[in-house]
Amino acid sequence: MSTPTIDDGTLADGHWHDSAHSRKGFFTDTSICIGCKACEVACKEWNRNPQDGTFELLGSSYDNTGSLGANTWRHVAFIEQDSERIEKARESGRKLVNLGMPTIRPRTDESAAAQPLDGALGAAAEGRTSAGLPTTPELNVDLLAPGALEPTDLSNVDTTPPDTADFRWLISSDVCKHCTHAGCLDVCPTGALFRTEFDTVVVQNDVCNGCGTCVAGCPFGVIERRDDGTINTPTDRDDRKAADMDVPNAGTANKCTLCYDRLVEGQEPACAQTCPTQSIKFGDRQDMVEQAHDRVAELHAKGLTEARLYGANPNDGVGGTGSVFLLLDEPEVYGLPPDPRVATKDLPKMYANAGIAALGMVAAAGLAFLGSRRS
Amino acid sequence: MSTSEYDSYRPPEPEGGRRKRRRGGRGGPSGPDDSGGRRGGRGGNGRGGGWKNRGADGNREMPMVEDVEFTSYYGRPIVKAPPWGDEIGTYLFLGGLAGGSSLLGFGAQLTDRPGLRIASRMTAIAATGIGGAALVADLGRPERFLNMMRVVKVSSPMSLGTWILSGFGVGSGVTFAIELDRITGEKLLPLGPLRKVLHAMETPAAVESAFFATPLAAYTAVLLGATAVPTWNAAGRNGLPYVFVSSASMAAGGAAMALAPVAETGPARLLALAGTAGEAYAMSAMRKRMHPAEIDPLDDGEPGHKLHRAEKLLIAGAVGAAAVEVGARVFAKKLGGGWKTRAVLRGLSVVSGAALAAASAYTRFGVLEAGIESTKDPRHVVEPQRARLEERRARGITDDSITTGR
Numbered sequence: 171m172s173t174p175t176i177d178d179g180t181l182a183d184g185h186w187h188d189s190a191h192s193r194k195g196f197f198t199d200t201s202i203c204i205g206c207k208a209c210e211v212a213c214k215e216w217n218r219n220p221q222d223g224t225f226e227l228l229g230s231s232y233d234n235t236g237s238l239g240a241n242t243w244r245h246v247a248f249i250e251q252d253s254e255r256i257e258k259a260r261e262s263g264r265k266l267v268n269l270g271m272p273t274i275r276p277r278t279d280e281s282a283a284a285q286p287l288d289g290a291l292g293a294a295a296e297g298r299t300s301a302g303l304p305t306t307p308e309l310n311v312d313l314l315a316p317g318a319l320e321p322t323d324l325s326n327v328d329t330t331p332p333d334t335a336d337f338r339w340l341i342s343s344d345v346c347k348h349c350t351h352a353g354c355l356d357v358c359p360t361g362a363l364f365r366t367e368f369d370t371v372v373v374q375n376d377v378c379n380g381c382g383t384c385v386a387g388c389p390f391g392v393i394e395r396r397d398d399g400t401i402n403t404p405t406d407r408d409d410r411k412a413a414d415m416d417v418p419n420a421g422t423a424n425k426c427t428l429c430y431d432r433l434v435e436g437q438e439p440a441c442a443q444t445c446p447t448q449s450i451k452f453g454d455r456q457d458m459v460e461q462a463h464d465r466v467a468e469l470h471a472k473g474l475t476e477a478r479l480y481g482a483n484p485n486d487g488v489g490g491t492g493s494v495f496l497l498l499d500e501p502e503v504y505g506l507p508p509d510p511r512v513a514t515k516d517l518p519k520m521y522a523n524a525g526i527a528a529l530g531m532v533a534a535a536g537l538a539f540l541g542s543r544r545s
Numbered sequence: 546m547s548t549s550e551y552d553s554y555r556p557p558e559p560e561g562g563r564r565k566r567r568r569g570g571r572g573g574p575s576g577p578d579d580s581g582g583r584r585g586g587r588g589g590n591g592r593g594g595g596w597k598n599r600g601a602d603g604n605r606e607m608p609m610v611e612d613v614e615f616t617s618y619y620g621r622p623i624v625k626a627p628p629w630g631d632e633i634g635t636y637l638f639l640g641g642l643a644g645g646s647s648l649l650g651f652g653a654q655l656t657d658r659p660g661l662r663i664a665s666r667m668t669a670i671a672a673t674g675i676g677g678a679a680l681v682a683d684l685g686r687p688e689r690f691l692n693m694m695r696v697v698k699v700s701s702p703m704s705l706g707t708w709i710l711s712g713f714g715v716g717s718g719v720t721f722a723i724e725l726d727r728i729t730g731e732k733l734l735p736l737g738p739l740r741k742v743l744h745a746m747e748t749p750a751a752v753e754s755a756f757f758a759t760p761l762a763a764y765t766a767v768l769l770g771a772t773a774v775p776t777w778n779a780a781g782r783n784g785l786p787y788v789f790v791s792s793a794s795m796a797a798g799g800a801a802m803a804l805a806p807v808a809e810t811g812p813a814r815l816l817a818l819a820g821t822a823g824e825a826y827a828m829s830a831m832r833k834r835m836h837p838a839e840i841d842p843l844d845d846g847e848p849g850h851k852l853h854r855a856e857k858l859l860i861a862g863a864v865g866a867a868a869v870e871v872g873a874r875v876f877a878k879k880l881g882g883g884w885k886t887r888a889v890l891r892g893l894s895v896v897s898g899a900a901l902a903a904a905s906a907y908t909r910f911g912v913l914e915a916g917i918e919s920t921k922d923p924r925h926v927v928e929p930q931r932a933r934l935e936e937r938r939a940r941g942i943t944d945d946s947i948t949t950g951r
């Protein structure tokens with residue numbers, strides 16, 4: 171099953187076809203991410219991606235990876251926010267909810283604002299006990315019992331993010347969006363990028379010639395060409411330079427494949443399988459979107475109006491994304507574009523303009539010859 | 546608010562981007578919390594907002610009337626710049642030069658201007674060859690260049706461009722071979738009876754290459770436009786093709802002015818002058834329609850310098866070309882005899898032709914580099930997108946945002 175996604179008057183058809191499988195995707199629920207980076211590690215290991223950077227500390231909280239790129243297909247972002255930012259996020263989320271949709275009861279706990287310090291810090295300062303702090307959910311798991319370490323059904327655990335009024339950490343595991351209208355795929359001149367039977371977007375590294383057009387085509391800054399520079403290590407030895415290191419698929423474009431090699435074997439992607447909190451969910455995209463809608467409604471009902479979905483709207487500039495996210499602030503806070511638009515949507519207009527311009531040039535040349543006729 | 550004795554060891558928090566901190570640090574822009582609305586209002590009203598309130602020539606220390614809240618992830622880029630360097634800039638310039646030259650060559654053939662014809666055809670084939678080589682050199686896997694010929698993809702300007710360039714190259718190559726054969730007195734190439742066939746191909750080949758000439762000059766604008774790079778994309782949607790064909794006319798006209806005799810380059814001068822007028826107009830019209838945050842990279846830094854240099858060269862070249870044109874017409878009689886007049890006009894023609902070609906090159910490099918620069922600061926991505934999102938919301942379109950409340 172694959173949804174018809176061809177808009178009128180657009181070239182950005184994303185190369186859809188009837189496929190044997192339903193469309194697969196992620197739902198990354200950032201509200202329960204604990205920032206363990208297991209997904210980053212699992213992705214690196216499974217896909218044998220070379221090292222990125224030189225192990226430097228980047229000064230961006232716990233994020234020393236930096237961004238998605240040719241060698242990093244999962245990236246965990248860390249954002250530290252104070253009460254002012256939290257309130258803004260809550261406000262912007264509330265507005266989003268109010269956009270022509272039924273209003274959701276605003277947060278009623280006004281007493282929080284009256285207290286000079288809330289949460290753990292306030293409690294410590296005033297010698298209060300931990301009363302009023304968010305409680306850790308009882309897991310009731312005997313870790314030594316047989317089978318206790320098997321993946322369990324976490325659906326009954328309370329996953330509401332702790333409501334800390336004066337500080338919070340936003341943690342989000344970013345990944346290729348596997349767009350409905352994928353800019354990278356549309357502009358690839360070799361056909362190296364293709365849409366799989368799972369309706370994901372994958373590079374064939376033996377076809378790609380590294381022209382780099384896709385890098386500019388992606389509105390999310392995901393895909394990148396794997397150039398030499400990315401594998402220099404501080405441990406370069408004299409007898410073995412970085413350039414000699416075994417870098418697979420050098421000079422070609424690389425990005426998340428949604429573990430195409432695992433999907434064809436009926437497995438789930440490495441990141442989703444390893445995620446200990448099930449913050450990364452994998453499945454039929456339809457289910458993922460439904461789960462996302464349920465989850466955001468659940469959080470709103472609890473007064474967390476800052477929760478919002480990213481990529482679940484089929485009317486957006488990329489026709490919705492295969493990887494749907496639940497965010498707790500504006501997308502740009504996480505390094506995501508607030509209104510991405512696949513550039514190939516404007517191609518008909520641009521081609522038309524180029525055509526007129528070209529005709530104009532022919533006319534100018536013709537007139538130039540007519541204008542300088544020799545008598 | 547210090548929460549731990551170790552906090553002082555932490556690097557300063559770059560949240561909010563570099564510029565914001567410089568303008569007043571944290572707490573400065575902590576105004577009303579409906580920053581989204583404010584941004585939108587400003588963006589909706591369009592140009593002339595905070596971005597234009599700073600000093601005229603990029604003096605960022607001028608106090609702003611209204612500081613707009615702008616958040617980003619540690620100031621890191623949102624979109625990535627393609628790995629396109631000087632080779633692509635060279636190609637943008639040479640592609641236009643080749644296209645324009647082929648038109649001039651065809652016109653010269655029809656109007657019997659052998660000097661202009663030869664010069665233009667030589668320029669065209671040289672530009673095609675070097676440009677194509679530059680294009681291949683910039684690939685990550687140059688040996689796989691031919692993979693571009695696997696498909697014809699309308700949604701990929703790069704794919705169409707490859708076919709346009711190839712089509713153009715065929716005609717150009719044939720006309721070049723004919724010119725070479727003529728120059729060498731029909732001796733160099735061991736063609737035998739095929740020589741007749743070759744020369745019979747002249748007009749078809751010239752027509753074929755002229756057919757692909759203007760698409761070759763124009764498609765690169767679409768190639769840049771059909772990307773997520775903010776400045777290119779905005780330019781592509783707002784008339785970059787017109788800038789590029791004008792620039793191509795200017796380059797081809799200029800090159801012919803420099804290489805062919807004054808008496809034959811009347812059309813080249815007129816084409817170049819049309820190009821300068823077109824470029825000046827198209828460029829300013831394009832800028833008027835772009836968001837301030839998308840224009841900025843065209844004004845600032847090295848790309849800004851290049852574009853300003855292009856402007857100056859354009860004006861100088863245009864004045865020179867006009868002078869040569871007037872001179873050639875006034876002294877038309879003397880051109881046959883007066884060697885002094887001829888030498889002066891030729892000199893002026895060479896200089897102004899070179900200036901025009903250089904102006905075209907600077908324009909291409911400037912636009913290319915401005916786009917790459919525009920990916921480095923997320924502001925260029927976030928601000929225009931926020932503005933258009935809020936503008937749509939203000940118009941009552943609330944169902945097409947990627948961020949949804951439910």
Ligand code: SF4
Pocket residue numbers: 346347348349352353354355371387388389390391392393425
């Ligand atoms: S997020 Fe970028 S790389 Fe991933 S499918 Fe969309 S356009 Fe392609």
Ligand code: SF4
Pocket residue numbers: 357358359360361362363373377378379380381382383384385395422423
């Ligand atoms: S770099 Fe490779 S995948 Fe990307 S557009 Fe070029 S050929 Fe296609």
